[in-house]
Amino acid sequence: MGLFDKLNEPVFIKEDSDAVKHLELLRELYDKAQDVAKKQIEQDIKYISYGIKGEEQIAFELKNSHMPMYVLHDLYLEFEDLSAQIDYLIITRKGVFVIECKNLFGDITVNNNGDFIRSMNIGGRLVKEGIYSPITQNKRHLELIKQMRMQEKNILQKAFFGKYFYETYHSVVVLANPKTILNIRYASKEIKEQVIRADQLNEYIRKVNANIDTEPSSDKDIKSLAEYFLSKHKPKKITYHKKYEQTIEEEPNMQITQLDDSNNVELLIKKMKDYRLKKSREDKVKPYYIFTDKQMLEIIEKKPNSIEELMSISGFGEVKCSKYGEQIIEILKL
Known part of the structure; x- marks a missing residue:
């Protein structure tokens, strides 16, 4: 020694x-x-x-x-x-x-x-x-x-x-x-x-x-x-998309290109992702616990104006809406 x-x-x-x-x-x-x-x-x-x-x-x-x-x-x-x-x-x-x-x-x-x-x-x-x-x-x-x-x-x-x-x-x-x-x-x-x-x-x-x-x-x-x-060390690149590419659903009205351009989609996506990352770090959880990409696009498409409307989106119950609902609604008001 x-x-x-x-x-x-x-x-x-x-x-x-x-x-x-x-x-x-x-x-x-x-x-x-x-x-x-x-x-x-x-x-x-x-x-x-x-x-x-x-x-x-x-x-x-x-x-x-x-x-x-x-x-x-x-x-x-x-x-x-x-x-x-x-x-x-x-x-x-x-x-x-x-x-x-x-x-x-x-x-x-x-x-x-x-x-x-x-x-x-x-x-x-x-x-x-x-x-x-x-x-x-x-x-x-x-x-x-x-x-x-x-x-x-x-x-x-x-x-x-x-x-x-x-x-x-x-x-x-x-x-x-x-x-x-x-x-x-x-x-x-x-x-x-x-x-x-x-x-x-x-x-x-x-x-x-x-x-x-x-x-x-x-x-x-x-x-x-x-x-x-x-x-x-070389991070091992593994993608599961190829493995399941034949079985992934094509969600109607969920593709970005299908959303109305007047809704400032790209800006909303950036704001939503920034918010998700910030909250995940504050709450010390994985970002998808806040909302998944699929849920994010559905929120942007439907643009809920109230907590009740936000709760109509799958995965948004009372607890999640009480924690994040008001802030998400404010983000949508571009």
């Missing part, structure tokens, strides 16, 4: 998640979708929500670890023909931990071949199924990191880095669902050392670091490494 090292708590250098943005998009699409697509969108919303909940559990554990570390959440890396969606990258003075978060339903057994088998009780019947190994998934993440870092080193550095890479970078699969029973009795020692529960994560990091017999890196060095990985 360096003389001037002062880091004594975890620092989240990247805390946001693309999954949250995708969830917002799906909720907006749900309002526009025909019935045939709603069920599938609901499944996507449920899946993403569950994943976010699991990652929030890990964030909670890390924030209460009281360990000096830099944390990057939801990191997407690309190198040549490889790509990796890393749930958490944790950089400590002794090592780097690549975390694969799984918030799984059911109980997980890992057999002596390293196969992951999930058991669930469905309708009173025990159902078992194999799932893709998160350890294999995380190995690919480590390989990408290794290749990316090796590219930037000279011949001597490459030889040293390659030899000691797996002593510095550690793969960890974290099961975030507290109700999941983990059975790894028959798994190999290597597997057992890579699969843990969320409440074991902090102790795991401490134990691994304590067993590394090397000089700790300085705070400056680990911060520099965290910033390096942050610079390599």
Whole structure:
């Protein structure tokens, strides 16, 4: 530890998640979708929500670890023909931990071949199924990191880095669902050392670091490494419009081009969006909780002059109208 090292708590250098943005998009699409697509969108919303909940559990554990570390959440890396969606990258003075978060339903057994088998009780019947190994998934993440870092080193550095890479970078699969029973009795020692529960994560990091017999890196060095990985992050562009483009309703009279130009539509849209953003920040909620784009266009089209008229628009009940109704009506008075 360096003389001037002062880091004594975890620092989240990247805390946001693309999954949250995708969830917002799906909720907006749900309002526009025909019935045939709603069920599938609901499944996507449920899946993403569950994943976010699991990652929030890990964030909670890390924030209460009281360990000096830099944390990057939801990191997407690309190198040549490889790509990796890393749930958490944790950089400590002794090592780097690549975390694969799984918030799984059911109980997980890992057999002596390293196969992951999930058991669930469905309708009173025990159902078992194999799932893709998160350890294999995380190995690919480590390989990408290794290749990316090796590219930037000279011949001597490459030889040293390659030899000691797996002593510095550690793969960890974290099961975030507290109700999941983990059975790894028959798994190999290597597997057992890579699969843990969320409440074991902090102790795991401490134990691994304590067993590394090397000089700790300085705070400056680990911060520099965290910033390096942050610079390599590429937000993953996922659009659900293509997936559901055949099942999104064409709402009559809802397209901007179909609205009367004399109503100063563009100006109203800007004012409504500015208001929505302002209120969402004040109330600390997502903008679509105030109103969706679909509701906004319907408001602009109908131009309600009273709270009673505003309540005729889907999604505007007494509570929402009492909070935002008068201000929305004032905005419409251009």
